[in-house]
Amino acid sequence: xxxxxxxxxAATCIMLVLAAIFLPIVTSTSNPCSVRGYVYVDxxxxxxxxxxxxxxxxxxxxxxxxxxxxxYIVTEDMPAGETGTFTxxxxxxxxxAEEDVTIEFGVYLYYVDLHIYSPPNQIxxxxxxxxxxxNEQNVNLPVTLTxxxxxxxxDNIDVTFYDDGHNYIGQDLNVASISQAxxxxxxLDYDTTYSWYAVADDxxxxxxxxxxxxxxxxxxPPVNHAPNKPDNPNPDDNSEDINLNPTLSVDVSDPDGxxxxxxxxxxxxxxxxxxxxxxxxxxxxxxxxTNLAYNxxxxxxxxADDxxxxxxxxxxxxxxTVKYTxxxxxxxxxxxxxxxxxxxxxxxxxxxLNRIRIIGAIDIEVNATDDHGIEKIEFYIDNETTHxxxxxxxxxxxxxxxxxxxxxTIKVIAYDTDGLTxxxxxxxxxxxxxxx
Numbered sequence: 514x515x516x517x518x519x520x521x522x523a524a525t526c527i528m529l530v531l532a533a534i535f536l537p538i539v540t541s542t543s544n545p546c547s548v549r550g551y552v553y554v555d556x557x558x559x560x561x562x563x564x565x566x567x568x569x570x571x572x573x574x575x576x577x578x579x580x581x582x583x584x585y586i587v588t589e590d591m592p593a594g595e596t597g598t599f600t601x602x603x604x605x606x607x608x609x610a611e612e613d614v615t616i617e618f619g620v621y622l623y624y625v626d627l628h629i630y631s632p633p634n635q636i637x638x639x640x641x642x643x644x645x646x647x648n649e650q651n652v653n654l655p656v657t658l659t660x661x662x663x664x665x666x667x668d669n670i671d672v673t674f675y676d677d678g679h680n681y682i683g684q685d686l687n688v689a690s691i692s693q694a695x696x697x698x699x700x701l702d703y704d705t706t707y708s709w710y711a712v713a714d715d716x717x718x719x720x721x722x723x724x725x726x727x728x729x730x731x732x733x734p735p736v737n738h739a740p741n742k743p744d745n746p747n748p749d750d751n752s753e754d755i756n757l758n759p760t761l762s763v764d765v766s767d768p769d770g771x772x773x774x775x776x777x778x779x780x781x782x783x784x785x786x787x788x789x790x791x792x793x794x795x796x797x798x799x800x801x802x803t804n805l806a807y808n809x810x811x812x813x814x815x816x817a818d819d820x821x822x823x824x825x826x827x828x829x830x831x832x833x834t835v836k837y838t839x840x841x842x843x844x845x846x847x848x849x850x851x852x853x854x855x856x857x858x859x860x861x862x863x864x865x866l867n868r869i870r871i872i873g874a875i876d877i878e879v880n881a882t883d884d885h886g887i888e889k890i891e892f893y894i895d896n897e898t899t900h901x902x903x904x905x906x907x908x909x910x911x912x913x914x915x916x917x918x919x920x921x922t923i924k925v926i927a928y929d930t931d932g933l934t935x936x937x938x939x940x941x942x943x944x945x946x947x948x949x
Contacts, residue, residue: 543590544618550626551583552610554603558583562602564627566614568595585627593618601629635665637713640672640694640723647724651731654703659695660711660723662688668715670694677708677725703733738768739823743775743798743815748832755832757805761786763815763827767794771819777802780812780829807837842883844890844927844935849875851939858912871943874914879937881909883929893924900926916947 552561564576564585574589574597591597594617599610610627640660645652662670672694674682683696694711701707706729714720743763748755765773775798777786789798798815805811812831818824849869854861857873881887890909891900902911913923924938 542593542618544593544616544621545590546588546616546621546623548587548591548614548623548625550585550624552579552585552601552603553583553626553628555631556628559603561585562605565600565602566591566597567600568592568597571595573600591616599625599627601627603629632666634668634715634718636719637662637664637668637670637690637715637721639721640711640713643711643723643726645726645728647726647728649728652728654701654730656698656701656707656728656730657695658682658698658709658711659693662690662692662694662711662713664690664713664715666715666718668717671714671716673712673714674698675710675712677710682709701730703730705730735769737771737819737822740765740767740771740773740794740817740819740825742825743817743827746827746830748830750828750830751832753833754835757807757834758801758803759805759832759834760799760801761813761815762797762799765792765794765796765798765815765817767817767819769819769822770794771821773798773817773819776816776818778814778816780814786813805834807834809834838884839929839931839933840884841933842881842887842927842929842935844879844881844925844937846877846923846925846937846939847880848878849923849939849941869939869941871941871945873945874912874947875941875943877911877913877923877925879904879909879925879927881927881935883927883933886930888928888930888932891926891928893926895922895924914947915945917943917945919943 548566551558552564553559560581560583561579564579564587566574566587568591571592574587574591576585576587579585596613596615598613601608601610608629610629612625612627614623614625640662642661644659645656658674660672662672664670667690669687669689671684671686672688673684674696676682682698685694685696688694698709706727708725708727710725711723712720743765745764747762748759761777763775765775767773772791772793774788774790775792776788777800778784779786786802787800789800792798802813810831810833812829814829815827816824849855849871850860851867851869854870855872855875858876877892879890881890888905890904892902892904892911893900894913901913904911920940920942922938922940924936927935
């Protein structure tokens with residue numbers, strides 16, 4: 514054997530040795546394969562939300578498919594020689610499966626059933642953060658008891674409240690985890706110390722009982738009294754000749770100094786006349802009673818209400834309205850005036866003689882009064898039977914503007930609402946060409 518042949522054989526042997534040394538590296542490369550099996554939750558085949566296979570240093574590989582019977586398939590190039598772990602998501606909860614898988618070079622199909630187990634249900638946490646706080650004073654009645662409850666498994670909780678004698682107070686059902694439960698404790702007394710606790714029950718793993726807490730209710734408020742009986746009426750009881758729109762009044766007071774709403778009533782039918790509101794104690798309540806009839810007896814009373822302790826009702830008071838009388842109206846012509854000269858409706862040069870001179874048109878102005886009201890004023894010239902103008906509201910004026918000369922009589926007649934009349938006249942000398 515020549516020297517070159519010997520070297521070639523030696524080189525071949527060295528390469529075989531090196532290949533044997535490095536063969537595991539070659540066989541640990543990714544290997545296309547599929548992992549299949551069923552997912553069991555508490556030993557029951559269950560459809561998972563997802564199955565994920567993870568290898569060290571590699572991206573997680575989610576299952577291609579999951580089925581309603583729990584069957585899953587993971588298909589991917591997986592690292593030969595590595596052991597992968599399974600993460601299973603069921604109903605949104607993440608579990609680590611008890612089984613894993615080791616990928617072997619040249620093996621392309623694996624059957625791995627995955628088993629996961631729900632953690633045991635735990636009892637609720639102890640109720641905390643009481644309200645009223647422990648040893649709180651001056652607590653208002655009725656008392657609302659409140660606690661914060663939570664459950665490690667996020668179960669809803671029934672919370673029952675008891676006093677320190679284990680007597681039932683109340684219950685708040687189906688309370689969400691990490692929230693407040695409450696109940697109202699009725700029938701408690703003022704200025705009294707009470708103790709209580711709460712029991713949380715998740716209706717699964719069991720119950721948990723809070724500490725015992727204590728609070729003291731506030732002192733009883735002072736007793737409030739009803740108003741005093743209203744008195745000192747106006748108009749006086751049994752008074753007469755009262756006008757048709759009298760202002761009723763009474764004096765009111767309250768033992769506690771409370772303000773009052775004072776309501777006035779017609780005693781004949783108990784109908785409300787009106788109310789004077791927020792009247793201070795030791796003051797007078799007033800109200801006007803309008804549109805009454807002449808020569809009529811009226812009875813009335815009031816009720817004072819302090820809007821707190823109650824009411825008090827006055828005696829019934831009586832008065833009689835004024836008898837009906839009617840005087841005739843009084844009417845006076847105020848323009849034109851005696852001893853005056855008017856030039857185009859303006860007064861000029863008062864004169865000593867008791868005469869009235871008018872040049873041009875003149876505004877005839879009238880003043881009229883009556884105890885029951887004026888119905889109308891009629892304006893006449895001389896002895897005419899038909900009035901020139903009829904004024905039904907103030908100001909009672911009329912402008913006399915026509916072609917006329919020499920002496921004339923201006924006459925006005927006032928009528929009141931009952932038809933009674935009064936008349937006034939003035940004599941004038943007038944010169945009016947009526948050319949404008």
